[in-house]
Amino acid sequence: MKRFLKKATALVLSAIMCVSLGLTGCSSSQSGSSTGTTSTPAASTTAVTATANGDSGKYPAASTLPHYTIGIVIHSTQDFLTSHLKDYMDYLGKSFNVDFKFQIIENFSDDTYLNAIENLCSQGVNGVICTNFSGTAIVKGISICQSHKVYMGIGFSQITDSSIRDAALNNPYYVGSAYESDFKAGYDIVKTLAAKGSKNIAAIGYTPGITCHDRRWAGILQAFKDDPSIKKVGEYRGTNWTPALQNFLATNSDMDGVAITLLGMELCSQPIKAAGKEGKVKIACVDFSDKSLAGLKDGELAITIGGQFVDTFFPFILMYNKLAGTALSDKAEEIQVPLIECTTAQQFEDYMKYVNGSVWPWTADEAKAFVKKFNPDAKMGDLIDAAASYSTENIKQRHAQWFK
Amino acid sequence: MHSKSKTAIGNAIKVLCVPLFVYLFFAIFSKGKFGSTNSMIAISQQTIAATLVSLAMAPNLLCNRFDLSVGAIMTMSSIMGTYLAINNSISLPVFVLIVIGTAIVMNSITGIAYLAMKVPAMVTTLGVCMIYEMLTNLLNIGWCTALPEQYTVFGNIPTCFIIFGVMLVIFYFIYTHTGFGYNVRAIASGQQIAKNIGIKPKKNAFLMFVMSGVFVGVASLINVSISGQIASEQYFSSANILFNCMLGFYVGLALIRYCNIMVGILIGNFIMTMMSAGLLALGLKSSLQNVAAGLVILVIMIVTSNQGRVTDYFAMKHKAKEIQKKISISG
Numbered sequence: 001m002k003r004f005l006k007k008a009t010a011l012v013l014s015a016i017m018c019v020s021l022g023l024t025g026c027s028s029s030q031s032g033s034s035t036g037t038t039s040t041p042a043a044s045t046t047a048v049t050a051t052a053n054g055d056s057g058k059y060p061a062a063s064t065l066p067h068y069t070i071g072i073v074i075h076s077t078q079d080f081l082t083s084h085l086k087d088y089m090d091y092l093g094k095s096f097n098v099d100f101k102f103q104i105i106e107n108f109s110d111d112t113y114l115n116a117i118e119n120l121c122s123q124g125v126n127g128v129i130c131t132n133f134s135g136t137a138i139v140k141g142i143s144i145c146q147s148h149k150v151y152m153g154i155g156f157s158q159i160t161d162s163s164i165r166d167a168a169l170n171n172p173y174y175v176g177s178a179y180e181s182d183f184k185a186g187y188d189i190v191k192t193l194a195a196k197g198s199k200n201i202a203a204i205g206y207t208p209g210i211t212c213h214d215r216r217w218a219g220i221l222q223a224f225k226d227d228p229s230i231k232k233v234g235e236y237r238g239t240n241w242t243p244a245l246q247n248f249l250a251t252n253s254d255m256d257g258v259a260i261t262l263l264g265m266e267l268c269s270q271p272i273k274a275a276g277k278e279g280k281v282k283i284a285c286v287d288f289s290d291k292s293l294a295g296l297k298d299g300e301l302a303i304t305i306g307g308q309f310v311d312t313f314f315p316f317i318l319m320y321n322k323l324a325g326t327a328l329s330d331k332a333e334e335i336q337v338p339l340i341e342c343t344t345a346q347q348f349e350d351y352m353k354y355v356n357g358s359v360w361p362w363t364a365d366e367a368k369a370f371v372k373k374f375n376p377d378a379k380m381g382d383l384i385d386a387a388a389s390y391s392t393e394n395i396k397q398r399h400a401q402w403f404k
Numbered sequence: 405m406h407s408k409s410k411t412a413i414g415n416a417i418k419v420l421c422v423p424l425f426v427y428l429f430f431a432i433f434s435k436g437k438f439g440s441t442n443s444m445i446a447i448s449q450q451t452i453a454a455t456l457v458s459l460a461m462a463p464n465l466l467c468n469r470f471d472l473s474v475g476a477i478m479t480m481s482s483i484m485g486t487y488l489a490i491n492n493s494i495s496l497p498v499f500v501l502i503v504i505g506t507a508i509v510m511n512s513i514t515g516i517a518y519l520a521m522k523v524p525a526m527v528t529t530l531g532v533c534m535i536y537e538m539l540t541n542l543l544n545i546g547w548c549t550a551l552p553e554q555y556t557v558f559g560n561i562p563t564c565f566i567i568f569g570v571m572l573v574i575f576y577f578i579y580t581h582t583g584f585g586y587n588v589r590a591i592a593s594g595q596q597i598a599k600n601i602g603i604k605p606k607k608n609a610f611l612m613f614v615m616s617g618v619f620v621g622v623a624s625l626i627n628v629s630i631s632g633q634i635a636s637e638q639y640f641s642s643a644n645i646l647f648n649c650m651l652g653f654y655v656g657l658a659l660i661r662y663c664n665i666m667v668g669i670l671i672g673n674f675i676m677t678m679m680s681a682g683l684l685a686l687g688l689k690s691s692l693q694n695v696a697a698g699l700v701i702l703v704i705m706i707v708t709s710n711q712g713r714v715t716d717y718f719a720m721k722h723k724a725k726e727i728q729k730k731i732s733i734s735g
Contacts, residue, residue, distance in 0.1 A: 078541075079548070104541070234684050239644065242631035243450045247681040250446035251437045266550040270632020274559060275446075291550055 049358040052402040055095060059368040059375075065097040068323055071120030072155075072312060073103045073113060073130040080289045085309040088360055089316065095364030096320060101125060108210055110137035117141050121148035127175075127319045129312055131155040134211040139164055146173040151322050153177060153315030156308065157211040158334050169332045175322050176332035178314035178387065182212045182286070185305045185339050186219025189259045189284035192303040192343055194223075194230045198257025198282050201230060202248040204268075205237040205261040216261040216286055241267045249275040257302070259284045265291035265301060272300075286339070293352070296345040307340035307351065307390070310361050314387055317370045326372035328380040337387045347392070354396045354403065361395050362386070415662035422655075423675050430682030438685035447677050449561065452568045453627040455673040457649040458656065459575050460619035462669060463612040465653055466592035469525035471613070473514045474649075475642030476536035477620050479635075481506035482628035483540045486551045499555050500625060507621030508614060510536060515613025519606055537642055548635045551628055559629030571622055576666050584611055652676045 055061055070093075077086040089100045101123065103116045113133050120128050121144060128150060130141065134157045145152040154177035159165040168174045193201055203220050206213040217237065224232045233252040236244035241260070245268055248255055255277075258268050264285025272281045283295065288306030295301030314335045321328045340355065342348040355361055368374045370383050396403070431439035457474060464471045485503035488494045494502065518528045558564060579585040587608045590598040595605055628634055655672030656665060663671075683696050 076541075106537075234687060235689065236684060239635070240680070242633075243677070243680060244684060246446040246450060246630075247443065247684045250443035251434075251440065251681070251685045253442070263548045266548045266633045267631075269550065270553070270556055270559070271630070273553075273632075274556075274561075274630065275442075 049402070052359040052399065053091065053363055056365045058365060062095050062097040066324075067097050067099070068126040068320075069099045069101060069124065070127040070129060070316065070319065071101045071103055071116075071123070071125040073105055073116045073120070073128065073133070074155075075105055075108070075132065077102050077104065081287060081306065081309055084356060085312060088309060089312055091360060092313070092316065092364060092367055095368070098316075098320070108132060110135060110140075113137055114140055114144065117144050117152070121145060121150050125150060126323055127151040127153065129153045129155055129315045129319065131312065132157055132210050132212065134160070134209075136161070136164060138168055142168055142171050142174050146171065149173070151175050151319050153319050154179075155312040155315055156180065158336075160211065169334075171332070174332045175315060175318040176334055178311045178335045178337050180212060180308050180311065180337050180339050182215035182339070183219040183222070185286050185341075186216035186221075186259075186261065187223045188219075188341060189286065189303055189305065190220050190223035190230060191227070192341075193257040193259060193282055193284045194227060196282060196302045196343075198284075198302065199230055200233050200252060200254045201257035201259050202233050202245065202252070202255055203235040203259050204241055204244060205235075207238050213261050220259050220261070242271050245271045246275065249277055249281070256280060257282045257284065261286055263287045263289055264304065265289055265295045269295070269300065288342075288348075288351070288356075292342070293345060293348050296342060296348050303341060303343045304348070305339045305341050307355055307392075308337065309356075310390060311337055313362060313367070314383065317367065317383060321371055321373070321378075324371060324373040328370075328372060328378065328383065333380055333384070335384055335387045338390050340390075340392055350392050350396070354392050354399065359399050359402050361390070366398075418662045419659055419667065419671060422659075423671055423678065426675050426678050426682065430678065430685060434682065434685040434687070437687075438682050443681060443685070445561065447674070447681050449559075449564060449630060450677045450681070451670070451674045452564055453623045453630070454649050454652055454677060455670050456568070456571055456619050456623035456626070457645065458653040458669045458673055459571070459666065460616040460623065461646075461649060462653060462656075462665065463579075463588045464525070464609075464616060465650070466588065466665075467595070467609070467612070469518075469609070469612075470529065471514065471616065472526060472529040472643065472646060473510075473533040473536060474616065474620055475645035476533040476540075477507050477510045477514070477617070478624040478627065478645055479642050480510060480536050480540050481621055481624045483634050485555075485625075486549060486628065486634045489552055489555050490549070496555060496557070500558075503625045503628070504618065504621030507624055508617035511613045511617030511620060512610070515610045518613070519610060533642065548633055550633045553632070556629045556632050558625055559632070564626050564630065567622065567626060571619065572666060572670070575619070576664070578615065579666065580664070584608065584615075588612065648676055649673065 072089065074082060074085070076082045086100075086102060092098070093100050101120060103120055105112045105116055113130055114137060117128055117130065128141075128145060130152065131154070133141065133154050138154070138159055142152050151173055153175040156179065158177055158179035159168055169176070190201060190203075201224075203217075203224070205217040205220070208214060208217075221235075224230055233255050234248045236248075238244070245258065248258070249271065258264070258272075258281060260268060260283070262285065264283040264287075266289060268283050268285075269291070272278060272283070275281075279299070282302040283300060284303045285301070286305045288304055292301060292304045292306075296304065314337065318328065318333060318335075340351055342351060370378050370386070372378045427439060437443075457478065461471055461474055481503045484506045485499050488502055489499050514529055514532045517532055518525050521528050558567060579588070587598070587603045590601070590603055591605055591608060599605055652673035652675075653669055655675055656668030656670070657672075659668035659671060662668075679700055686696075688696060
């Protein structure tokens with residue numbers, strides 16, 4: 001038996017060696033440009049960018065500020081959305097003397113969230129921001145944070161249950177949340193598809209249970225209800241997107257659109273091409289990606305909605321005010337952040353330039369203006385208004401001096 | 405000879421009865437939406453990867469070894485290939501080698517871990533599965549990432565069907581015409597007896613894992629080529645792939661008395677895929693689709709696992725009738 005195991009191990013090791021050798025030989029170039037991650041503003045290190053993103057000296061420098069650690073519970077930091085979110089938070093952290101600990105969760109179950117919160121609290125963080133956290137577990141999460149005297153905020157989600165909401169909003173350790181206009185996003189992707197000529201649309205959504213996806217789904221269904229001229233050829237929620245789409249395409253010869261609550265180009269493009277429906281079936285989706293621009297350019301993508309990487313900025317500002325002892329409000333606040341809609345390649349290019357580009361949507365200086373400790377005139381209303389004004393156009397105007 | 409061909413035809417009818425029933429059920433209730441040529445081609449295409457995974461698991465399952473790492477290996481190998489395709493612009497043959505090679509290497513590691521640890525396969529493979537799932541995330545690739553189009557040729561029709569056909573022939577040949585195939589069947593019938601007649605169960609177990617790697621690798625290649633994207637798996641989410649294929653295997657196992665196991669597995673997976681497509685074609689609300697799928701699977705499993713009891717009941721009844729007839733004649 002031992003001899004056999006030795007032989008087997010040798011066989012496997014040889015195979016690994018062969019594969020490694022193959023890889024060494026076959027690698028042509030290290031482009032590293034489109035792995036789902038996006039280029040950071042640091043990539044274009046122009047003097048203008050450095051000035052825009054740097055401290056103007058109007059507010060205290062990071063070195064003079066107390067140090068805090070904030071945990072962020074999130075499902076990934078590697079894709080188009082989350083990598084940019086991480087970069088943005090790390091950038092803000094440098095200016096606020098805050099270290100962000102990204103706790104990657106392997107699924108969206110309550111236990112996973114609660115374990116992540118418990119873990120971060122035991123590591124001695126000062127605050128925790130949980131993204132996509134919803135349901136009754138929020139109360140437990142806040143209670144864990146309270147027992148550790150740690151503040152908690154929520155990103156990408158809003159407390160929907162009224163009884164939980166009241167308890168949470170009045171808890172001194174809950175700072176509030178930021179959530180997107182997801183219902184509108186779901187509604188708009190169907191309406192835009194229809195406006196662009198697609199009237200027989202398949203609806204595809206992520207597995208139920210995540211507030212933002214549930215709301216997008218509700219928006220999609222509402223759009224079908226409101227406009228009887230748009231025919232829903234079928235609906236599917238889950239993670240077996242490809243077979244579902246293949247079946248919709250095969251059973252509905254008149255299908256000319258697919259509305260999906262996430263990453264449409266990545267998930268739908270190939271099955272549509274494989275079914276020979278390229279150019280006949282348009283995609284509409286939430287979540288920007290590396291392929292969005294190409295999709296909008298060739299008309300494969302009717303609309304794409306995204307830009308939610310700024311989301312955690314708001315719970316962070318709320319939390320920082322609390323940590324600094326200058327809370328903006330007596331109770332927690334829920335801030336709605338609009339999503340950015342792109343129906344043309346030009347709109348997406350503008351988004352990439354002004355929002356997702358070299359200058360951050362709210363620079364460190366602009367962010368510090370929302371902190372009462374630095375700006376005694378700072379008000380909750382200003383932060384809510386800032387969130388409500390989030391758009392490519394708004395940022396283009398605010399940062400006009402950097403893009404001359 | 406005449407009775408042999410009669411039995412073969414009878415068995416073929418019995419085997420085809422279940423998929424035919426599922427087909428007719430959905431074709432009628434979806435008012436013709438389900439069952440068109442296009443939809444059946446799509447279903448056949450979706451059956452490929454599932455059947456290959458079931459075939460990969462079959463030898464181990466027959467020997468009562470639950471390899472829970474297969475789903476994670478399938479994901480890992482496609483992610484590995486996609487990662488290198490995107491970052492290193494590897495050629496298509498190298499991409500194929502990477503995907504299949506990764507699956508073989510990882511399955512072999514699972515096999516060695518199983519043999520070395522001497523704990524039940526379910527426990528070993530569950531642990532290994534979680535490690536593999538986490539490895540997919542270390543590759544620093546996005547949650548959902550598209551595979552460049554030039555690597556998706558194996559998902560095209562008829563390429564995918566040709567590859568599938570070749571793999572079926574390979575499986576049939578290995579299972580029915582090689583010493584290894586005989587050994588698998590002998591071990592499946594009784595490990596101790598197999599050991600006593602000189603078969604080495606451990607060596608065969610390792611070979612089963614290697615063979616499983618080949619089939620998982622090809623399944624992964626076809627799957628990623630058809631979908632054109634990869635998604636990382638975590639916290640045993642790869643079980644989703646696994647359990648559907650396992651159900652396909654068990655339906656196939658129930659049909660084993662009428663046909664070769666390979667045909668049974670193929671039919672089993674075809675039924676499972678038809679069901680998923682049929683439920684979509686019925687236009688059921690997405691919340692009801694899972695309930696309906698669960699119910700149908702439950703019914704199929706109840707019927708297939710109680711098939712023996714039903715046939716036994718009728719056989720006993722027939723016997724009783726014959727005995728009564730004999731008694732009445734002699735009386």
